[in-house]
Amino acid sequence: MVRFLLKRLLHALAVLWVVATLTFVLLRITPGGPFDRERRLPPEVLANIAAKYHLDEPLWSQYARYLKGIAKGDLGPSYKYLDRSVRDIVADTLPVSATLGLLALGLALALSFPAGLTAAYYQSSWTDRLCLFVATLGISLPSFILGALLIWIFSLQLGWLQAGRWGEMGSAVLPSFTLGAAPAAYLTYLLRSSLLDTLGEDFIRTARAKGLRESRVLFKHALSHSLIPVLTVFGPLTAALLTGSFVVEYVFAIPGMGRFFITAVTDRDYPLIMGVTLVYTALLVSANLVVDLLYSFFDPRIRTR
Amino acid sequence: MLKIFRTASPYAFAPLAFLLVFSCGRSSQVGGDKVLRVNLGTEPPSLDWSLATDHVSFNVIANLMVGLTEFDKELKPAPVIARSWDVSEGGKTIVFHLRDDVLWSDGKKVTAQDFEYSWKRLLHPKTASEYAYILFDIVNAEGFHRGKIDDDRLIGVAARDERTLEVRLKHPASYFLSLTTFEVTYPQRRDVVERFGPKWTEPEHIVTNGPFLLSSWRHEDEIQLRANPRFFLGKPAVEKVEMLMINEKTTALALYEQGRLDFLDNHSIPIFEKPRLAERQGFRRVRQLRGYYYGFATDRRPFDDVRVRRAFALAIDRSVFPKILHGGEEPATSWIPPEMLAHNPRIGLSYDPSEARKLLSEAGYPDGKGFPPVTLGYNTDEDHKIVAEAMQGMWKRNLGVLARLENQEWKVYLHKLQTDPPHIFRLGWGADFPDPDNFMRLFTSLSGNNNTRWKNPRYDQLIESAAREWNGEKRVQLYNQAQKILCETDLPIVPLFTTAESTVLSSRFTGLEYNSMGRLLLHQVRPK
Numbered sequence: 001m002v003r004f005l006l007k008r009l010l011h012a013l014a015v016l017w018v019v020a021t022l023t024f025v026l027l028r029i030t031p032g033g034p035f036d037r038e039r040r041l042p043p044e045v046l047a048n049i050a051a052k053y054h055l056d057e058p059l060w061s062q063y064a065r066y067l068k069g070i071a072k073g074d075l076g077p078s079y080k081y082l083d084r085s086v087r088d089i090v091a092d093t094l095p096v097s098a099t100l101g102l103l104a105l106g107l108a109l110a111l112s113f114p115a116g117l118t119a120a121y122y123q124s125s126w127t128d129r130l131c132l133f134v135a136t137l138g139i140s141l142p143s144f145i146l147g148a149l150l151i152w153i154f155s156l157q158l159g160w161l162q163a164g165r166w167g168e169m170g171s172a173v174l175p176s177f178t179l180g181a182a183p184a185a186y187l188t189y190l191l192r193s194s195l196l197d198t199l200g201e202d203f204i205r206t207a208r209a210k211g212l213r214e215s216r217v218l219f220k221h222a223l224s225h226s227l228i229p230v231l232t233v234f235g236p237l238t239a240a241l242l243t244g245s246f247v248v249e250y251v252f253a254i255p256g257m258g259r260f261f262i263t264a265v266t267d268r269d270y271p272l273i274m275g276v277t278l279v280y281t282a283l284l285v286s287a288n289l290v291v292d293l294l295y296s297f298f299d300p301r302i303r304t305r
Numbered sequence: 306m307l308k309i310f311r312t313a314s315p316y317a318f319a320p321l322a323f324l325l326v327f328s329c330g331r332s333s334q335v336g337g338d339k340v341l342r343v344n345l346g347t348e349p350p351s352l353d354w355s356l357a358t359d360h361v362s363f364n365v366i367a368n369l370m371v372g373l374t375e376f377d378k379e380l381k382p383a384p385v386i387a388r389s390w391d392v393s394e395g396g397k398t399i400v401f402h403l404r405d406d407v408l409w410s411d412g413k414k415v416t417a418q419d420f421e422y423s424w425k426r427l428l429h430p431k432t433a434s435e436y437a438y439i440l441f442d443i444v445n446a447e448g449f450h451r452g453k454i455d456d457d458r459l460i461g462v463a464a465r466d467e468r469t470l471e472v473r474l475k476h477p478a479s480y481f482l483s484l485t486t487f488e489v490t491y492p493q494r495r496d497v498v499e500r501f502g503p504k505w506t507e508p509e510h511i512v513t514n515g516p517f518l519l520s521s522w523r524h525e526d527e528i529q530l531r532a533n534p535r536f537f538l539g540k541p542a543v544e545k546v547e548m549l550m551i552n553e554k555t556t557a558l559a560l561y562e563q564g565r566l567d568f569l570d571n572h573s574i575p576i577f578e579k580p581r582l583a584e585r586q587g588f589r590r591v592r593q594l595r596g597y598y599y600g601f602a603t604d605r606r607p608f609d610d611v612r613v614r615r616a617f618a619l620a621i622d623r624s625v626f627p628k629i630l631h632g633g634e635e636p637a638t639s640w641i642p643p644e645m646l647a648h649n650p651r652i653g654l655s656y657d658p659s660e661a662r663k664l665l666s667e668a669g670y671p672d673g674k675g676f677p678p679v680t681l682g683y684n685t686d687e688d689h690k691i692v693a694e695a696m697q698g699m700w701k702r703n704l705g706v707l708a709r710l711e712n713q714e715w716k717v718y719l720h721k722l723q724t725d726p727p728h729i730f731r732l733g734w735g736a737d738f739p740d741p742d743n744f745m746r747l748f749t750s751l752s753g754n755n756n757t758r759w760k761n762p763r764y765d766q767l768i769e770s771a772a773r774e775w776n777g778e779k780r781v782q783l784y785n786q787a788q789k790i791l792c793e794t795d796l797p798i799v800p801l802f803t804t805a806e807s808t809v810l811s812s813r814f815t816g817l818e819y820n821s822m823g824r825l826l827l828h829q830v831r832p833k
Contacts, residue, residue, distance in 0.1 A: 032716025035435070037358075038732065040723070040753035042438045044451045052433035082351040083506050084524070092524045148555060155559045163559040164551050166526060253551040255525030268716050 008292070012285040019281045020070060023274050024063055034079040034268040053079065070278065076271035080264070086275035090257065094279065096166065097244030097256035103172055104180035105241050111184040116191030121218065123196060131188060138185025147178040147251035164253035175252040179245055183237055187230060194226035201225075227298050235291040239284035243276070339544035341814060341830055342565065344557045346572035348525045348550050352506040354488045355427045358435045360735075363488050364825045365528060365548065369513040372491040373401055373420070373470075374482065380594075380644055380739040380821070382482040386415060386492070386514075387470075396477030396775050401470040401485075408535045409494060409512045417464035419492035425449075425457045426498070427489055436489045439737065442478045477773040479780065480740035487738045516541045516828040526550055530827075542831035543814075554578075567811035570819065571632065576688075579631045579807050587810040590633040594642050594736035594821045595804045596744065597634075599681075599696070602726045603759040603797050607677055612668040614796040617729075618654045619661035620703035621696065626802045629691050633805030639792050640744055642803045644821060646777065647741045647784035653792040653800065658703040665704050673705025681708040682727030684718040689731055692801070722756045730756065733804075736822055741784050742772050748791060748798065759797035764790045 035041060035049050050056040054065060069076055075086035119131035141149075154161040154174060161170045198204065199222055207217045244258020257276055264272040349362035354370065357363055374382040387401040407415040424443075427434050428450045441447040444461030448454040461473030474481060484490060494512050501510040508519045516538070517530035530546040549566065551557045557573035560566040566573070574582060582588055601608040601617075608614055623636030635643065638653025662672070670676040681697065683689040693710050700706050711727060712718075722730060734754075736743050745768050746752060750760040764787055771783035792800060808819050816829040 030717075031720040032714075032718075033720070036716050036719040036723075037435070038719070039734070039737075041435055042753060044447070045433075045435060045437050048430045048437070048450065049433045049435070052431065080350050081348065082356045083353060083503050089524070151556065151559050156562060159563065162563060162565065163556045164549070165560070165565065251553050251556060253526075253549070253553065253556055255523065255550070259525075259552075266715060 008289050012289070015285055016278065016281055020067065020274065020278060023277050024066060027270050027273060028059060032268055034270060053077070066274070075275040078269055078272045080267045080269040080272065086271045089272065090275055090279055093255060093257040096254060097258055098242045100172065100175055100179060100254060100256060101241035101244065103176040104183065105238060107176055107180035108184035108187055112187035112191060115188045116195065117218065119188065119192040120195035120199065135185040135188040138181045141181070143178050143182065143245065143247045144251060146181055147248060150174045150178060166254045175248050175254055179241065179248045183241065190230050190233065191226060194229045195222060198222045198226045224298055228295065231291050231294055231298065235287040236284060238287045239280060242283055243280045339832070340547060341543045341567050341827065342547045342549065343568040343825060344551050344566055344573045345528070345548045346550065347552060352511070354491050355423065355432055355434050355493070357488065360823045366488045367824045368515060368517045368530060368827050369519055370488065370491045370515040372488070373485040376483070376486045376739050380646070382486055396479065396773070397474045399472045399481065403468045403470065404537070405468055407514055407537045409514050410518050410533060410535065411512050412535070415492055415514050416467040417470040418467065419494060420470050421462055421464045422495045423491065423493035424462050425460060426493060428460065439484060439487065439489060442474050442476070442481060444473045444475055477775065479775045480738065480742040480772060483738040483740040517546060541828050543827065546827055567814055568817060569809045571806050574807055576631055582807070582809050585809055586812055589808050591806045591808060591819045592635070592643060592821055593804045593806055593823060594645060594739060595733060596637065596640060596642055596800055597733045597802050597804060598798045598800045600730050600732060600757045600798045602728050603757050605728060607679070608728055610668050611796060612664045615654065616661045616664040616668065616704060617700060618796055618799045619657045619664065620700055621799065621801070622656045622699055623801060625695055626692065629695055630688060632807060634802040635805065636802050637800045639788050640800045641741045641784060641788060642744070645739060645741055647781045649785055649788060652785065652788045661703055676706045679708050679728040680711050681729045682711050682713065682718065682721065683731040684715045685712045693731065726756050732756070739822065745784060745787055757797035759795060761790060761795055
């Protein structure tokens with residue numbers, strides 16, 4: 001196990017290095033710089049700004065400085081938010097995104113498991129069709145439409161919940177639902193399809209023939225066996241939800257990290273783009289590692305391979 | 306089925322219950338009479354007025370600080386901290402006499418030394434301020450910023466004593482007094498900046514002198530201000546201001562409709578909601594000192610021929626813009642915006658399609674025949690697209706020419722303008738300070754903002770002469786001549802319209818001032 005973990009850790013570091021390097025290179029070859037403005041700056045002003053942020057150094061030197069900073073946990077200063085470092089920004093915003101992501105994830109699991117189970121168990125019944133219809137709706141509706149629709153119904157028409165002001169009463173309900181809807185729908189589909197395969201297996205027939213209670217057959221034998229495909233998507237899904245969503249944070253005015261995946265690029269805020277990309281990669285790699293460990297828990301055959 | 310639902314139901318309800326529990330954080334309340342809630346739209350990039358460059362930051366700073374002057378209703382500099390000023394040596398020396406009752410928030414007096422420090426900090430190469438160039442008219446300022454002069458005592462700004470600030474200019478600059486209305490010239494406390502470094506603008510450190518004090522700053526979420534009891538012009542009537550950071554206009558409007566926001570501007574009003582909100586009692590349209598123009602690449606065929614440029618300008622019916630943009634845009638044929646010195650609506654080319662066709666024919670393209678393919682570039686934005694499509698239609702209809710539309714992401718677009726501008730391109734300009742020099746200097750030969758690559762020594766000379774002229778009437782005459790070159794004879798650009806800000810203030814308040822520079826001033830706000 002220790003050898004496995006060490007191997008995975010080295011793998012994770014290699015992935016981080018590749019992502020860091022690719023991000024650095026891609027940003028430098030993208031047209032437009034961080035200090036290109038509608039009112040163009042005089043050359044001497046630009047020279048001082050370039051010197052302040054070491055942008056006047058050769059690219060290899062900037063790259064070395066960047067890697068050295070990462071190794072020390074210093075992600076550099078933001079070019080846009082001039083009084084703050086990237087580390088400050090991530091520290092302020094990641095917990096907010098992670099909280100919202102956890103709520104959305106919890107909601108997705110809470111909705112998808114009963115729906116997937118019911119749909120698979122009562123295949124082709126009206127319940128199954130209803131679950132599939134709602135799941136299709138959840139996948140098809142873009143989050144900006146769903147968010148706007150929820151605001152219109154629950155904030156403007158009914159006045160039950162408010163649209164923004166994160167942290168105030170009721171502020172998490174609409175964004176969590178908007179963010180969790182698509183994953184809930186996707187997980188429902190996945191679980192239903194996986195359960196349908198499992199319920200046709202010989203070992204389920206044997207369990208029933210032995211006279212086991214139906215709930216035991218379903219929850220203990222069928223469900224645990226059907227979780228492998230769900231677990232496979234669970235890693236990337238968790239990383240994506242925890243690091244925030246641009247659309248949901250934008251629509252509901254949530255002070256999270258997700259918005260920076262877009263705004264930092266349009267601002268050409270190199271250190272911030274690299275910072276949020278690395279945080280996302282680190283979370284993705286960690287979540288996948290946890291999923292790999294869970295595989296062996298749910299399916300002992302994987303451990304022996 | 307029931308059995309399964311019984312087993313599964315606790316899974317479903319536990320997170321929902323958690324959602325509600327989590328949501329019971331700060332209590333939600335509609336603001337009282339003494340709490341004003343406005344929307345900034347986004348996080349201010351910096352509250353350090355030597356580094357700030359954007360209207361969001363300046364909208365906060367303008368309520369935390371005051372400077373030497375502010376501009377009055379006629380856009381002329383009026384005294385604030387400066388009680389008066391003397392101009393001597395033909396306009397090359399300005400001496401500001403300061404009030405002695407202006408206090409910082411920690412009780413110390415605002416002195417001339419605070420201005421000297423702030424201006425020198427703005428110019429210091431290590432500050433790397435984007436607005437350093439604004440003070441380059443001061444003796445040795447540019448050399449100091451370039452690093453050619455190390456001794457900051459050689460810069461032409463000095464506190465003669467606590468109440469007297471002397472500024473020496475390289476040459477007379479009649480707009481210099483207007484510069485002192487700009488936030489980047491506000492005073493700073495050396496002890497605070499040097500002690501706390503980049504964190505000096507955080508609420509626990511910052512020291513200010515304006516009508517409000519910075520109480521808290523929850524990044525990406527909310528800034529809270531409280532009334533400054535020491536403010537020398539009197540404590541504001543509202544005790545507290547909450548400045549929210551809501552990007553999405555629909556969300557901001559929803560909060561306004563629920564009574565959780567008290568003020569909306571263009572950054573908070575969806576375009577399709579403007580006609581409806583215009584019916585409200587607190588609705589106002591405020592003219593902005595911001596122009597919108599199309600430029601021509603004058604060094605490339607076919608726009609190297611002034612007849613073609615004139616034909617394109619004459620084929621524009623500007624009256625369509627307010628109808629398609631719904632924002633109170635005012636059609637403009639000249640470049641200096643309304644309300645600013647030397648604004649002259651009689652200058653420029655008005656809609657005349659038959660004259661436009663005639664000119665295009667003279668240039669060798671009768672009814673647009675043989676006209677080379679041309680591209681109209683704009684940065685990706687719904688309003689710019691609407692304008693570009695309208696222009697494309699007008700040119701097709703009136704000249705028989707089809708311009709190909711090309712939109713690009715903002716930074717890519719800016720890069721393209723610098724390296725290889727399209728035949729026709731869109732840009733805008735908002736005033737940094739309310740003086741025509743700020744608009745007209747854009748198109749001088751050496752200006753970095755002149756993307757048209759047009760040069761006219763006569764125009765350059767007129768702009769320089771106007772800048773050095775202190776007599777208002779003579780300045781107007783010089784700018785009239787320059788505007789005629791720019792908008793009638795040479796026509797490297799076609800001004801299209803000036804913009805307006807749509808604002809709505811809750812019926813609970815009065816006295817909010819949104820000025821023509823896009824500043825939200827809250828000092829005079831009071832409950833009705």
